[in-house]
Structure formats: C-alpha cells, structure tokens
C-alpha cells in the first residue's frame with residue numbers, strides 16, 4: 001500500500017466535505033476495515049491509514065495545512081509512528097468511546113510534556129524613585145538550574161552519545177492495548193525508560209547525571225528602563241530554569257518595586273510635592289525652589305496664591321514611555337511667620353490697617369474666613 005495516499009481518497013470524501021461528512025465517512029470505513037471484524041488481508045494497515053487520514057481531516061488546522069502543503073504539520077513533516085486503533089463500535093455509547101480512544105491515541109503531547117523547557121523564575125528588586133526616573137542596570141545573583149557546562153546540555157559524557165530509546169523507538173510514548181468486552185482499547189503513556197524524551201544517554205554525563213542541567217549560581221544584570229512603574233516586570237531572557245537536556249531555558253521575571261520617596265509622591269508620570277511658600281511670596285508672587293529628582297527645580301508663584309493651590313513645573317516629572325516627561329506638581333503650603341521683630345510687626349500692622357480688616361466681621365465674613373474663601 002502506498003504510504004502517501006490522499007487522505008480524502010482514503011476516507012472516500014470530496015475535498016469540500018464537511019466535518020460531519022468526514023466523521024460519517026470515517027465511521028463507515030472503520031467498520032469495513034476494522035482488524036477485529038474485517039477479513040481483509042491488510043486490515044490493520046488500512047485501519048491505521050484511515051485513522052491517520054481522519055486525525056488530519058477532522059482537525060481544522062491540520063486539514064488546512066494538509067490542503068495547502070500536502071502535510072498536516074508543515075514544520076516537521078508528518079510524524080510516522082504512534083497511531084493506534086481501537087474499537088469505536090463496541091456496542092454502547094459510540095460517541096463516548098470515540099473520544100476516549102482519540103484523546104489517547106491522537107494526543108502526541110507526551111514528548112512535549114516530558115521534554116520540558118525550563119520554567120520561568122521570578123524575583124523582586126527594589127529601586128529608588130531616582131533610579132526609576134533615570135533607568136538603571138541592577139546586578140542580581142541567584143541560584144538556578146543552569147545548562148551543564150561539562151556536556152553543554154546534551155547530558156552525555158565525553159565520548160558518550162544520545163541514542164534513540166530502545167523501549168519506545170524514539171517516540172517518547174508507549175502504546176498498550178487492553179482487551180475488554182467492548183473491544184480493544186488503546187492507551188498511550190509516557191515512556192519510562194527515556195522519561196518520554198525519546199532518547200537515552202550512554203554513558204550519562206557525570207556532572208549532571210544525564211540531565212543536561214545543574215544547580216548553579218547565576219549573576220545577571222537587570223536592565224530597568226527609565227520611567228518604569230512600581231510593580232512592573234522586567235524579563236531577562238533565558239535566565240530562568242534551564243531546560244532538560246538542552247531544551248529551551250525559561251526566563252527570569254523580575255518584578256520592580258520602587259521605594260517610597262521622602263518628599264516626592266508619584267502619580268502616573270507626574271510627581272507631587274508639598275512646598276512651603278512664605279506668606280509674603282504667596283501674596284506678592286515670586287519664585288521658590290522645590291527639590292526635584294535631579295536637584296532644585298525653580299517654580300514660579302503667582303501673586304495671590306492661596307494655601308493648597310497647585311503650581312506646575314512642566315516636564316519635571318517622570319520620563320514617559322514614549323518620550324517626554326510628566327510634570328512636577330507643587331502643592332502650596334503658605335507659611336506664616338511665628339516670630340516677628342518689632343519692625344516686621346509694625347509693617348504688618350500697617351498692612352492690616354490698609355487692608356481694612358474689620359475687627360468685627362459680619363456673620364457672612366466669618367463664614368467666608370472659616371471656609372477659607
């Protein structure tokens with residue numbers, strides 16, 4: 001029998017067959033060629049072929065690939081082995097049996113599960129607000145399972161080699177058949193001999209016992225971009241757990257925490273600060289200096305600024321992700337002198353008289369004063 005018969009031909013359906021057509025055709029054909037019931041000489045081969053065709057054409061993605069490339073998996077070509085068959089027509093609950101069998105046989109995940117990529121690892125780092133503003137490179141040392149240097153991750157000792165597993169012939173999975181009154185059931189399990197990798201190592205690398213990875217101290221430099229927010233994560237590629245026998249490593253995920261600043265409070269890209277403004281400057285207007293991230297920031301105070309007014313120093317906030325900066329927002333704290341010398345007191349009394357402040361304010365004025373209006 002040719003190994004590459006057209007799957008549509010195998011099932012006896014046209015290329016535009018619906019999913020239901022395909023399922024129906026499969027069941028019909030399966031009845032005819034099932035090895036337990038068919039007297040066809042190569043029933044077993046035909047049934048395998050039928051399963052293969054059905055497995056591809058019943059999966060929309062695989063079917064699309066097959067239609068386009070002539071194979072279900074254009075990356076790796078169609079895998080040869082691993083297909084089994086069961087008895088979907090044992091007499092009861094056809095639908096249920098169907099899914100039992102095909103979940104097991106068609107899975108093909110055993111290799112992926114057992115030849116794992118290394119896991120991601122997570123860590124936390126604390127930086128200052130200044131570092132968050134400028135960006136910073138932070139060294140970090142930690143323990144991880146790293147690629148074994150003795151065998152470069154292959155798991156084989158010097159002169160040793162990686163061989164196809166004799167128990168599973170490299171498929172990473174073993175198929176066992178179980179006969180029941182409902183028929184023969186096929187089950188697929190990960191191969192124990194090779195931990196489902198499909199290969200065994202002879203002799204194994206003594207440094208890593210054939211694992212291809214060992215516990216090691218690792219030092220990395222975590223590059224933290226300017227403007228990072230508290231709680232954001234920086235990914236250091238391939239610095240997580242190394243994969244088994246040369247499989248891909250996981251990443252190191254570093255969560256960045258920003259230590260609270262003494263006087264600057266961040267909200268988004270803006271920074272907020274409280275600044276004392278002498279009452280005379282608040283009344284007359286002027287300029288004050290506010291300590292910012294990179295040193296003093298001059299801030300203009302308009303005449304008549306009230307307590308709790310906000311002043312804005314444009315661009316003196318945190319860097320934004322797409323260029324530019326947020327603002328520094330200054331909350332005015334009008335400072336009244338607590339000690340006055342004689343001359344100052346006389347000046348203020350004169351001022352008080354010229355402002356005509358009433359000694360007996362009206363009820364309305366009292367309310368206004370109380371509300372700070």
Ligand SMILES: [Zn+2]
Nearest residue numbers: 148151205208
């Ligand atoms: Zn090794």
Ligand SMILES: [Zn+2]
Nearest residue numbers: 165168191194
């Ligand atoms: Zn094996």
